Amino acid sequence: MREPTYFILAALQDEPRHGYAIITRAAELSQQRVTLSTGTLYQALDRLSRDGLIEVVRDEVVNGRARRHYALTPDGRTALEVEATRMAEAARIVLRVRPA
Amino acid sequence: MTPYEAMVRLYPSDHPRDEMLGVLEETGRRWHREAPSLLLGALRARSGGGHPARLRWLYATRAAALMLLVAGATAPILDLRYGVILLNNLMIATWICAGLAAAAVMLGTRVPALGLSLSALLLAGTDQTSTAAIAAYTLAAVLLLLPGPPLPVRNPLPILLAIAWAVDYTMPPWSQSALMIALLLWTLIDERILLATGLALSAGLITATEEVAAATDPRGLMIVAAWRLGIPLALIAVGATLIHHRVKA
Numbered sequence: 383m384r385e386p387t388y389f390i391l392a393a394l395q396d397e398p399r400h401g402y403a404i405i406t407r408a409a410e411l412s413q414q415r416v417t418l419s420t421g422t423l424y425q426a427l428d429r430l431s432r433d434g435l436i437e438v439v440r441d442e443v444v445n446g447r448a449r450r451h452y453a454l455t456p457d458g459r460t461a462l463e464v465e466a467t468r469m470a471e472a473a474r475i476v477l478r479v480r481p482a
Numbered sequence: 483m484t485p486y487e488a489m490v491r492l493y494p495s496d497h498p499r500d501e502m503l504g505v506l507e508e509t510g511r512r513w514h515r516e517a518p519s520l521l522l523g524a525l526r527a528r529s530g531g532g533h534p535a536r537l538r539w540l541y542a543t544r545a546a547a548l549m550l551l552v553a554g555a556t557a558p559i560l561d562l563r564y565g566v567i568l569l570n571n572l573m574i575a576t577w578i579c580a581g582l583a584a585a586a587v588m589l590g591t592r593v594p595a596l597g598l599s600l601s602a603l604l605l606a607g608t609d610q611t612s613t614a615a616i617a618a619y620t621l622a623a624v625l626l627l628l629p630g631p632p633l634p635v636r637n638p639l640p641i642l643l644a645i646a647w648a649v650d651y652t653m654p655p656w657s658q659s660a661l662m663i664a665l666l667l668w669t670l671i672d673e674r675i676l677l678a679t680g681l682a683l684s685a686g687l688i689t690a691t692e693e694v695a696a697a698t699d700p701r702g703l704m705i706v707a708a709w710r711l712g713i714p715l716a717l718i719a720v721g722a723t724l725i726h727h728r729v730k731a
Contacts, residue, residue: 401505420505421519424498425526432534447504 383465389416390426391435391454391462398439398453401427427452435461485513492524522671529637529672535729538674540630542721545678547622548587548635549644550685551599554618555580556648558611572609576602580619584641587626590634596626614648617688625681639668639675644682669720673728677721683714 383391386408393399393407404427405418418426430436435458440451454462486506490499506516533541555577561567583598603619606612646653646661669676690710694703 401501402508405505405509419511419516419519420502420509421516421521421523423505424502425519425523428527444504447507448498448500449504450498450501 386416394454398451400449400451489520493527525671535725538725541633542674542677543625543628544633545635545640546681547625549640549682550618550622551580551584552641552644553648554615556645557614567611576605588635590632599623613689617685621685673721673724680714680717686710
């Protein structure tokens with residue numbers, strides 16, 4: 383899983399969010415490392431929806447513009463947790479305290 | 483119309499264009515920062531390049547079959563033009579079958595395309611005027627054996643590349659260069675045509691047996707190997723790598 387995808391899924395782990403909220407949350411979680419452009423975000427959202435990792439849970443109109451809220455599916459949550467575990471294990475190899 | 487509105491209109495109508503526009507307004511970034519990914523996303527959405535890996539490979543095989551049918555039909559034209567062969571009824575029947583097969587591939591109807599490709603192969607095999615055409619129809623029929631959902635090939639680039647490949651040295655160099663540049667630029671959006679080109683050029687391996695027999699020195703053999711094996715393999719490898727990279731979520 384690539385880093386932007388990881389942070390898009392991570393941005394949705396607490397609650398459903400709309401496009402702009404995903405961008406800001408992903409930037410916040412990655413300490414501003416992942417600043418998604420709108421085109422990149424929607425390509426990823428398309429792909430993740432098609433793969434069944436996220437779904438649209440709410441539609442609304444705000445300031446005359448359509449707005450959809452995206453949420454993790456059970457498969458999406460599992461994929462995120464598997465990736466987090468994989469990265470944590472990889473990090474442990476490097477960061478473990480070695481005996482003196 | 484603002485630059486954002488113009489760019490978002492490039493996306494297909496079933497895309498959440500209004501929602502994207504809302505996000506673009508909320509982020510308030512300068513348009514040149516958003517433009518590259520918006521343009522790329524729109525072209526990818528239009529080209530249908532967002533399919534999973536298996537369908538991308540399948541589309542590449544269909545596009546390769548289209549290239550081979552066009553190249554096979556174009557192959558005898560140079561010989562006809564220079565009077566090496568004479569026009570006959572078998573050749574006209576072959577063209578009709580190949581043309582209809584190409585149209586069937588463009589419409590995404592595989593089984594009729596396969597039947598017509600086999601007919602073109604049988605007719606070309608009976609006529610025996612062009613080894614290149616026989617090789618092209620053979621590989622087209624083999625590629626069309628692969629089952630799968632209808633995947634229409636509506637991109638004109640494979641047809642232009644196939645004609646350029648078949649008429650080879652009679653094309654002005656600038657037009658060949660322009661096509662190569664178009665292929666490379668299109669690969670940034672959609673890797674399937676590059677992959678299809680590699681698959682289609684593999685038909686050269688069938689005709690390479692004659693070239694190997696005619697090669698009299700090791701240097702000649704090296705050139706045949708590089709042209710007939712190296713280039714198709716390199717294109718397939720690059721296309722496959724790009725598919726793997728782009729499908730990875």
